[in-house]
Amino acid sequence: MRKTWVVIRREFAERVRSRWFVISTVLGPLLMLALIVVPLLLAGRGARERAVAVIDATTTGFGERLTALLDRSPPIKAFRIPSTPAQLGARADSLTLLVGARALDGFLLVTDATADDGRAEYRGSNVSSPRDMQILEALLEDAVFTERLERSGVNPAVVRQAKIRLDLKTAKISGSRMTGESAQGAFILAYAMWLVLYMGILLYGMNVMGSVVEEKTSRIVEVLVSSLRPFELLAGKVLGVGAVGLFQLAIWGGFAAAMLDQRAIILRLAGAPAVAATSVAWPTISAATIAVFLTFFLLGYFLYAAMFAAVGAMTNSESEARQAANVVVMLLVLPSLLMIGILNDPGSLLAVRLSLIPFCAPIAMPVRWVAGQVPWTEVLASIGLLAVTLLAITWIAARIYRVGILMYGKRPNFGELLRWVRTPA
Amino acid sequence: MFRPRRSRPGASGSRVSTPVVLLETVTKRFAGHTAVRELSLVVQRGAIYGLLGPNGAGKTTTIRMILNIIAPDEGRIQLFGTTASGRDYSERIGYLPEERGLYRKMKVLDLLVFLAQTRGMDRASARREARNWLERLDLGAWEQRKVDALSRGMQQKVQFISTILHRPELLILDEPFAGLDPVNSQVMKDTVLELARGGTTILFSTHIMEHAEKLCNYVCIIARGEKVLDGALSEVKRDHGGRHVVVALEQGSERWDAVLADPALVAKADRYGQFAELELAGGADPQRLLQALVGAGARVTRFEITEPSLHKIFLDKVGPDVASTPSGREAAGA
Numbered sequence: 001m002r003k004t005w006v007v008i009r010r011e012f013a014e015r016v017r018s019r020w021f022v023i024s025t026v027l028g029p030l031l032m033l034a035l036i037v038v039p040l041l042l043a044g045r046g047a048r049e050r051a052v053a054v055i056d057a058t059t060t061g062f063g064e065r066l067t068a069l070l071d072r073s074p075p076i077k078a079f080r081i082p083s084t085p086a087q088l089g090a091r092a093d094s095l096t097l098l099v100g101a102r103a104l105d106g107f108l109l110v111t112d113a114t115a116d117d118g119r120a121e122y123r124g125s126n127v128s129s130p131r132d133m134q135i136l137e138a139l140l141e142d143a144v145f146t147e148r149l150e151r152s153g154v155n156p157a158v159v160r161q162a163k164i165r166l167d168l169k170t171a172k173i174s175g176s177r178m179t180g181e182s183a184q185g186a187f188i189l190a191y192a193m194w195l196v197l198y199m200g201i202l203l204y205g206m207n208v209m210g211s212v213v214e215e216k217t218s219r220i221v222e223v224l225v226s227s228l229r230p231f232e233l234l235a236g237k238v239l240g241v242g243a244v245g246l247f248q249l250a251i252w253g254g255f256a257a258a259m260l261d262q263r264a265i266i267l268r269l270a271g272a273p274a275v276a277a278t279s280v281a282w283p284t285i286s287a288a289t290i291a292v293f294l295t296f297f298l299l300g301y302f303l304y305a306a307m308f309a310a311v312g313a314m315t316n317s318e319s320e321a322r323q324a325a326n327v328v329v330m331l332l333v334l335p336s337l338l339m340i341g342i343l344n345d346p347g348s349l350l351a352v353r354l355s356l357i358p359f360c361a362p363i364a365m366p367v368r369w370v371a372g373q374v375p376w377t378e379v380l381a382s383i384g385l386l387a388v389t390l391l392a393i394t395w396i397a398a399r400i401y402r403v404g405i406l407m408y409g410k411r412p413n414f415g416e417l418l419r420w421v422r423t424p425a
Numbered sequence: 426m427f428r429p430r431r432s433r434p435g436a437s438g439s440r441v442s443t444p445v446v447l448l449e450t451v452t453k454r455f456a457g458h459t460a461v462r463e464l465s466l467v468v469q470r471g472a473i474y475g476l477l478g479p480n481g482a483g484k485t486t487t488i489r490m491i492l493n494i495i496a497p498d499e500g501r502i503q504l505f506g507t508t509a510s511g512r513d514y515s516e517r518i519g520y521l522p523e524e525r526g527l528y529r530k531m532k533v534l535d536l537l538v539f540l541a542q543t544r545g546m547d548r549a550s551a552r553r554e555a556r557n558w559l560e561r562l563d564l565g566a567w568e569q570r571k572v573d574a575l576s577r578g579m580q581q582k583v584q585f586i587s588t589i590l591h592r593p594e595l596l597i598l599d600e601p602f603a604g605l606d607p608v609n610s611q612v613m614k615d616t617v618l619e620l621a622r623g624g625t626t627i628l629f630s631t632h633i634m635e636h637a638e639k640l641c642n643y644v645c646i647i648a649r650g651e652k653v654l655d656g657a658l659s660e661v662k663r664d665h666g667g668r669h670v671v672v673a674l675e676q677g678s679e680r681w682d683a684v685l686a687d688p689a690l691v692a693k694a695d696r697y698g699q700f701a702e703l704e705l706a707g708g709a710d711p712q713r714l715l716q717a718l719v720g721a722g723a724r725v726t727r728f729e730i731t732e733p734s735l736h737k738i739f740l741d742k743v744g745p746d747v748a749s750t751p752s753g754r755e756a757a758g759a
Contacts, residue, residue, distance in 0.1 A: 014530070219522065226522075
């Protein structure tokens with residue numbers, strides 16, 4: 001045990017002092033900061049005015065009322081160009097030039113047909129912006145609706161009075177108790193969790209593999225196993241690299257918490273409007289969520305680290321190992337590919353199955369946990385299955401490792417691997 | 426300073442009954458071939474024991490079994506008089522494997538401290554000893570440099586330091602002189618002899634007989650996984666001595682073919698141009714041989730009745746066909 005500690009210490013100290021660790025630890029929070037600030041800045045830039053011309057070929061005054069409505073609704077600035085149905089083409093052509101010269105964002109063509117059967121046309125440089133088109137469509141629909149009601153003799157004042165803006169608030173129910181989390185917040189959190197779990201398990205698992213291959217190719221492993229049991233060496237390596245992972249996550253977690261706490265200041269410094277801080281649904285993280293995350297991260301890391309270590313022990317070089325590791329990586333990629341499905345419907349059969357299959361569970365279960373309501377029994381069942389698989393895989397991996405680290409030459413085929421596993425200690 | 430940490434006074438002299446290493450009919454098979462067959466050997470405390478044999482004879486496999494890196498299929502191995510494994514005694518054993526290797530990205534001092542710690546030494550004394558040795562082998566200025574930055578020769582020195590840093594009682598060296606330059610070779614030989622004088626038991630393997638001849642006091646020759654001969658070097662030489670003659674001739678006068686081919690005089694001839702190492706036939710008189718050579722017209726510049734060289738004994742015992750058969754299987758361990 002004391003010798004395992006010596007190995008843990010070396011793995012930790014060497015890695016934490018490496019350039020790779022320092023760079024990724026510093027870059028991580030910067031990336032986080034960029035992830036938060038950049039969209040807000042972009043959103044702020046999206047608040048810029050949209051100059052829209054209304055080419056009005058109506059005869060009922062609908063065009064004027066529409067222009068007034070558009071003009072009242074930021075970010076649109078609207079003005080009216082009177083026209084006749086015959087002049088429509090010529091007007092449109094000249095305005096197209098203005099759009100091309102960026103003097104105008106676009107123009108709307110309205111005729112009597114607009115109020116009659118809902119036909120209108122918009123041409124502009126911003127048609128690919130779903131947000132702009134959503135606003136425009138909603139306003140146009142509103143104007144047509146009001147116009148048609150009036151035609152049927154309904155007082156516009158009554159219509160305005162009857163129409164109210166709807167504000168749908170969303171809240172996640174977890175364990176029959178409403179949390180303060182919004183749907184958007186849960187989504188962001190689930191997404192972040194997936195990213196951290198996937199990257200963390202993959203990167204640190206690969207680190208263990210690299211370490212095994214390094215000791216094997218440098219041949220230092222022979223000296224090491226003359227004083228350490230192979231399992232002590234493997235355990236020290238996995239725990240040491242895992243400790244580096246937790247250390248890095250703690251740094252990032254602390255930084256993220258501090259940023260969330262001070263978000264108003266950070267946003268002000270970034271020049272974003274004060275409302276931006278409240279307009280985005282910030283995720284809230286409960287203690288249970290942290291516990292679930294850490295449990296699955298650790299179990300998943302141990303599971304994959306054991307497999308990566310076995311792969312490293314079978315191969316003779318870093319590049320050969322990376323190639324052979326693809327099989328293991330695929331196991332991890334599978335739940336990631338199906339992540340969107342889990343997010344959309346955390347209670348679906350697919351999501352439940354993925355979160356119970358031990359090789360997918362480390363990613364699928366925490367994502368499900370954050371995205372929807374997961375009964376504790378399912379979480380515990382998933383942990384149980386994962387733990388049993390972990391023990392079995394570790395047993396096999398340790399036996400492959402024990403033989404593989406002293407074998408050079410051709411990569412073993414399946415039969416030889418079986419013989420390695422069966423070799424008595 | 427170079428005394429092993431645990432050697433007890435008088436342990437080397439009086440208690441010859443418990444050998445440091447004892448192998449009893451040890452057999453190891455790998456898929457398809459037997460690497461070591463019923464090998465028995467005894468290494469007494471304080472010995473410099475040479476495990477000799479051609480490539481592929483089973484030397485590395487034997488050493489790995491002694492260290493419990495691999496387990497024997499049959500037979501019994503004892504270390505320090507008990508059946509506990511090499512790892513349980515790792516603080517009392519130093520091991521230099523045939524295939525050298527270090528962590529290339531680690532600083533020299535950190536690396537030495539780490540390896541000493543895996544052998545049970547505490548950090549503080551490991552640091553102190555590492556500094557001493559680095560200083561002694563002219564590497565003091567390099568302790569904070571990465572292994573990568575060192576030349577091959579320096580890396581070999583660092584590796585050797587890591588083997589002896591924890592003052593082992595038993596030093597196991599697998600082909601210690603392979604790949605060493607003459608300077609490091611000398612440093613290695615001097616240090617090994619100094620450790621031996623301090624009471625360290627040394628077991629080393631080699632296929633170069635000259636090294637064994639200069640260093641060992643006990644030898645064991647193995648070939649094809651089996652023991653061919655073992656014993657104290659002086660006894661081995663005596664058993665094979667007295668019948669050997671070294672002859673050198675003046676250039677251009679090598680008219681000795683008929684004489685060397687005479688079975689009444691010469692049993693075996695190992696010829697090198699104007700020089701030959703001969704084994705006399707049973708009952709043959711060396712003087713008759715000299716007479717015959719002179720009579721044949723050879724101009725003799727040297728005629729010496731000698732002990733055979735270990736090299737000669739090795740060739741006699743193992744046979745030139747085996748001695749020159751290369752095999753990579755041993756290094757691969759499979």
